[in-house]
Amino acid sequence: MVNSCDGVSLQPLLRMASCAAAAQLARAERIDIQRDLADLALAAAECVEHAPAGTALMQCVAQRSPGPNWWLPKSMYDEALRNASCTAASGSIPLQVEQPCTSCGEDKTEKSTVEACFLVILLAETILLRHVLHLITEVSRHQGPVLIHCNSGHHRSVLAVASCHLARWLAKREMSDEEVLPLLSGNKIYRPPPDPVVLWKRFASPHECDALLELAGGLPHLPALAAGAPQGTIRRSLSKALHWDHHPQLAAFQARMLAAAQNWTGEDRLDPSVLAIGEPMNLAAYLNPGDEYRSHCDGRCGARPSAQDRIATSIIYCQVADEGGHTTFSNGHLKIVPEQGDMLTFGYLVDGRISLEEHSACPVRRGQKWIATQWYRAAGSYATAARAAEAEFCAESEKRIDGDGRAERAVSC
Numbered sequence: 491m492v493n494s495c496d497g498v499s500l501q502p503l504l505r506m507a508s509c510a511a512a513a514q515l516a517r518a519e520r521i522d523i524q525r526d527l528a529d530l531a532l533a534a535a536e537c538v539e540h541a542p543a544g545t546a547l548m549q550c551v552a553q554r555s556p557g558p559n560w561w562l563p564k565s566m567y568d569e570a571l572r573n574a575s576c577t578a579a580s581g582s583i584p585l586q587v588e589q590p591c592t593s594c595g596e597d598k599t600e601k602s603t604v605e606a607c608f609l610v611i612l613l614a615e616t617i618l619l620r621h622v623l624h625l626i627t628e629v630s631r632h633q634g635p636v637l638i639h640c641n642s643g644h645h646r647s648v649l650a651v652a653s654c655h656l657a658r659w660l661a662k663r664e665m666s667d668e669e670v671l672p673l674l675s676g677n678k679i680y681r682p683p684p685d686p687v688v689l690w691k692r693f694a695s696p697h698e699c700d701a702l703l704e705l706a707g708g709l710p711h712l713p714a715l716a717a718g719a720p721q722g723t724i725r726r727s728l729s730k731a732l733h734w735d736h737h738p739q740l741a742a743f744q745a746r747m748l749a750a751a752q753n754w755t756g757e758d759r760l761d762p763s764v765l766a767i768g769e770p771m772n773l774a775a776y777l778n779p780g781d782e783y784r785s786h787c788d789g790r791c792g793a794r795p796s797a798q799d800r801i802a803t804s805i806i807y808c809q810v811a812d813e814g815g816h817t818t819f820s821n822g823h824l825k826i827v828p829e830q831g832d833m834l835t836f837g838y839l840v841d842g843r844i845s846l847e848e849h850s851a852c853p854v855r856r857g858q859k860w861i862a863t864q865w866y867r868a869a870g871s872y873a874t875a876a877r878a879a880e881a882e883f884c885a886e887s888e889k890r891i892d893g894d895g896r897a898e899r900a901v902s903c
């Protein structure tokens with residue numbers, strides 16, 4: 491770590507943090523997690539409010555926070571940063587896909603590799619992405635694209651190379667311009683595959699949202715969370731599962747969601763058959779100030795998925811709060827500020843592992859929010875028994891859904 495501090499032209503932001511950590515450890519100063527955490531939260535919150543554009547957030551935090559605190563456990567950083575991020579009014583900036591991609595040809599993929607700790611990136615990107623964007627642009631102008639390796643063993647690219655990844659990914663999929671353009675235009679791409687985060691603008695019409703709500707019996711009738719997810723710990727919201735076998739009219743809508751999700755998560759990883767035996771759609775309502783869904787993973791954070799684990803999620807924002815209620819990604823260092831009808835899709839299966847796709851719903855401050863979530867699982871991971879159940883269901887629904895074949899086709903029966 492110290493060696494990398496002596497390196498020639500490391501990004502000042504990264505150098506500062508890793509050197510501070512090294513110095514801290516070397517001096518073995520007294521460690522007081524609570525104090526440092528409180529300092530960090532305070533400093534981050536102040537910086538979110540007051541740091542002028544163009545100021546490195548890291549520097550701002552370092553100036554305001556009296557003691558070095560780089561070594562705090564990740565979960566604590568995540569929590570502090572998530573909370574600070576939630577208080578910031580602005581959201582993250584989507585990738586600029588139209589940005590020319592001159593240095594990302596296969597033969598020119600040399601990247602300057604910077605060893606850094608995840609928390610640097612978290613601090614740097616979570617809260618004021620635009621401030622860091624400026625720095626990264628500067629670095630990549632001199633050094634070429636930057637790839638950041640995190641100490642956690644998880645590595646990911648940053649914005650400087652993100653659009654190149656995206657370009658390559660699109661090329662690999664051999665999609666025609668006609669297919670690609672609608673994907674890019676209007677939708678917001680926050681993170682490229684393999685663990686994409688994409689916001690589909692105005693995916694669901696008010697009419698479709700109303701129809702979903704009607705199936706659930708209306709907002710006041712949504713039940714509080716089931717046992718096992720006690721109120722006040724991870725989640726404060728109302729929630730109801732909509733079983734598509736109880737509501738066959740859901741199938742076509744779910745199929746449309748899935749088709750959109752497939753565009754971003756890779757053709758082999760999701761399959762329409764998941765809808766037949768996958769999870770029901772989940773309606774969740776955050777109706778009171780303070781209602782939230784704290785940091786969690788929909789799949790198994792950081793683990794190899796077992797046969798039935800989730801690998802992607804879509805969230806439709808049928809109603810957005812007047813204030814608060816945004817969605818944050820601690821690992822992606824993003825905050826999504828959706829509008830009514832938008833659908834957020836994110837995938838989290840990378841190289842056979844569930845990536846750390848920890849995310850949260852910020853507390854609602856004013857107004858109300860309700861969403862429809864669809865969790866997806868890998869097709870092909872289902873046991874034969876499940877496929878048999880699907881076949882049985884399809885045979886059954888063919889009998890049930892008189893004349894109108896849409897629902898069956900939607901789930902590939």
Ligand SMILES: O=C(O)CCC(=O)C(=O)O
Binds near residue numbers: 815816817851852
């Ligand atoms: O409400 C949100 O913004 C996030 C919801 C969520 O994480 C989920 O439904 O799994």
Ligand SMILES: [Fe+2]
Binds near residue numbers: 786787803849
């Ligand atoms: Fe979630």
